[in-house]
Amino acid sequence: MQDLEIYIRDLEPAAVSGWLENQLDDVQLDDSDVTSVVKGSALFNGTRLRITLYPGAFGKRFTSVLMEGDDLPWNSDLDCARSAWRAMEGEIRCSTGDWKEGDPVEDEKWWRLDHRGEQRVVWN
Template sequence: MQDLEIYVRDLEPARLTAWLEINFDQLLVPLTPFGNKPGLYKGEGRYGDGLVRITVYAEAFGKRFSSVLLEGEDLPWNTDLDCARSAWRALDTEIRCSQGEWQEGDPVEEEKWWRLDDRGEKLVVWN
């Protein structure tokens, strides 16, 4: 199973939904609050022959960024950066994603992230 994760600054749910609808063959379950956890939303889409689980964690990294996690056997993008580029064009807000080298348990102090915004694409330390 493939998973892609991007972080969206000042997420607008309607714009996110529109972006998902454009990139998936079908949005089967729209993003809806999940359980009793504030800020957790789940949805489901179809891409190709498979299902894609969509999870949004509002305010996942500070108060400004929401995590958008896509999980499925087949996704419209091959990398977090490809996904981030598509999201940036559609959502018109800063998008960040991992450069793909970090593993759970690795130190994060000097970890570099891709930042996509109106200044372009750049590897930056998050804070």
């Protein structure tokens, strides 16, 4: 099982389902209320994906969007974040993939995609 995870700042209701409906088939995700955990699914290449939204990540303003499945529509968290940003145009963050267990968290860099472009930043 593979996974992709991105973080969306100030997520608007129905924004994730609106984005994914243009990317995947049979999207089953009721994100009309994004104040609590939302679980759903979709099809990609005939394979079912699990989609979970976790509000309140990293200081409460971000919602984690986690997709899990055997076949995913993007090759990396960054590719997924780029797709989400094109659809929503808000601030999207994701891991650079460089961090390893035992590395100091304060040195961890993230991709931030927003109106200023793509930048590697420390979360704070």
